Amino acid sequence: MLKEDLINSGAIKFGDFVLTSGKRSGYYIDIKSAYTDPEILDEIGLEISGMVKSGKIAGMELGSVPILVSVSIKTKRPFVIIRKDDLKHGTRKRYIGSINLNEEIDIIDDVATTGGSIMKAAEIIRNNGGIVKRAICVVDREEGAAEMLKENNIELYSIIKASELR
Ligand SMILES: O=P(O)(O)OC[C@H]1O[C@H](OP(=O)(O)OP(=O)(O)O)[C@H](O)[C@@H]1O
């Protein structure tokens, strides 16, 4: 099971961590190092594939990218990679892939803490004509993401809740 595999792979680290939101935490769930193991990435891809509803998937670089690729190959859905910042050269585009007018897109992420990264991805999709109603993450740290996203008309689904990993 994914939960046991994450624990056994050492993905749950204890110490003093600064999170992307600026919050501090005594633990960190390192999905990114765990999914470098193809068996774990395959498990994550399979689980999320069964939860996707929209015809396209999207996520903020970097954490979501291997998961997007795995789910895309399994479900034959195209994906969109959203950059954290505007590209200053080349295409100068904020995202890779296509977002069509009124197209519904599910957002995928490895971890949800405040939900800020998922919200940012949703804003970019919505500003480009897409519709976002659902987000799926591997681990929900249960620190307000689901509530904040709900206020913004996004339902958050997760494979595992952080409380199940303790
Ligand atoms: O719910 P939030 O408070 O936004 O936190 C969760 C986000 O933080 C991590 O990304 P990070 O910004 O560390 O970038 P990375 O994926 O490039 O490592 C993680 O991959 C999520 O995207």
Ligand SMILES: O=C(O)c1cc(=O)[nH]c(=O)[nH]1
């Ligand atoms: O909030 C974050 O930045 C965060 C928390 C966590 O446990 N794992 C992670 O990759 N990011």
